[in-house]
Every structure is written in structure tokens, then in C-alpha cells.
Amino acid sequence: AQSVTQLDSHVSVSEGTPVLLRCNYSSSYSPSLFWYVQHPNKGLQLLLKYTSAATLVKGINGFEAEFKKSETSFHLTKPSAHMSDAAEYFCVVRLYSGGGADGLTFGKGTHLIIQP
Amino acid sequence: SQTIHQWPATLVQPVGSPLSLECTVEGTSNPNLYWYRQAAGRGLQLLFYSVGIGQISSEVPQNLSASRPQDRQFILSSKKLLLSDSGFYLCAWSGAGELFFGEGSRLTVL
Numbered sequence: 001a002q003s004v005t006q007l008d009s010h011v012s013v014s015e016g017t018p019v020l021l022r023c024n025y026s027s028s029y030s031p032s033l034f035w036y037v038q039h040p041n042k043g044l045q046l047l048l049k050y051t052s053a054a055t056l057v058k059g060i061n062g063f064e065a066e067f068k069k070s071e072t073s074f075h076l077t078k079p080s081a082h083m084s085d086a087a088e089y090f091c092v093v094r095l096y097s098g099g100g101a102d103g104l105t106f107g108k109g110t111h112l113i114i115q116p
Numbered sequence: 117s118q119t120i121h122q123w124p125a126t127l128v129q130p131v132g133s134p135l136s137l138e139c140t141v142e143g144t145s146n147p148n149l150y151w152y153r154q155a156a157g158r159g160l161q162l163l164f165y166s167v168g169i170g171q172i173s174s175e176v177p178q179n180l181s182a183s184r185p186q187d188r189q190f191i192l193s194s195k196k197l198l199l200s201d202s203g204f205y206l207c208a209w210s211g212a213g214e215l216f217f218g219e220g221s222r223l224t225v226l
Contacts, residue, residue, distance in 0.1 A: 032213060034214070034215075041204070041222060042220065043122075043206055043208075043217035043218050043219045043220050044160075044208075044215070045217070046214055046216075049213070049214065051213065090159070090160065104162075104215065106159055107159065108158070108159035109160075
């Protein structure tokens, strides 16, 4: 079985300070991992993905995430938050072995709030 | 390039009325297609997925149904809406191991 846990339902940071959104996964197989962002009343957009290549993955809008197998984590970071980063963020895990719906499991989301 | 269209964007319907949400994909053939729902304060819930025309898999029992009459068309329906059907509905297709989402449809059932 696989699951994904986003450790914080809400994160609030000041503009210009670093962002850390935490994600832990459990999987019996080598996972693919994704971070998606959703702005209010919009669809989800892919920020970045890990597919067993480099463990440090760079995405769009200055975000990056590091795959740490020993910690079963895939935390999302950004050095300096911008007001436009305020959104909902989803961590997603997928089994290589596939399965229904491409074997995707979504976390419950983290709401990122940026204080001016 | 591939695009995904979803409509209507917003919908307010009375309890007991029917529902039809439509999703079409352009620029790809034989995509896997998905319907997700986001209820207030909850994450994404997979409702249906389809790997081909007429092939629908349901992930949860509910008041909704899905159909795929054409390769790139995916429809979400209900004969009689319930209050609990309110939410944000997202259509998606998968390619190269990623999901690509539509802009969503906000359904309010009164």
C-alpha cells in the first residue's frame, strides 16, 4: 500500500522569507513523486516531479524539492516567498508498478499563506 | 500542444435536478481521463477514470456517473443532485507520467 502525508494543513510565512512544505510518503516500491499547486478556483499545475533521477529536483517559480529515501520525505522549498505563491499545494506519489488511475495518491494539501 | 477544456466553470443547481459536466482534451489521442472532486476543506477525491471509449472505472459509490462517448470526451452526470454533491470538480488526463488538469467546475447545490 502507498500513502502520502502532508504534515501541515496550513503554513504562514512572511514575504521574502523561506518556504518549507513537508511531505512524507510510504511505498513498497520506488516511487515517483510530484508537487502540484492550485490557486483559488483553478485547476492543479505541476510544480516539479521526481522520477528516480537526481534527488534534488528544481521546478517552476523557484521551487525545489529533495527526495530523501532514508527519511521517506519529499519536502518542497523556496528560498524567498512571493505574494503570488499563496495557494494550495499537493504532494502526490505514484507507484512504478501502476495500478488503477495510474497508481496516484494525493496528499490532503497544504494551504500556504504569505504575509506582507 | 495538448489542452484540456472543462465546462461550465460555475453551476448552481437545486437539489433533485440533473447534472452534466463536460471535459474535452485536444492534441493527444487515447488519453487516460479522470474526474476528481474537491469538497470544502478536503483533498482531492478520485471519482472516475477511463482508459478508453466506453471504459469507466468508479472509485467510490455515489450519486454520480461518468461516460466517455468519444476518445477525448469525458462527461460527469447525475440524474438527481444531492446537497453533498456540492464541490469543485476537476477533469484531468495523464501523459508522460503526469496529470494535466482542467480549470475546474464549481458546483453549488441548493
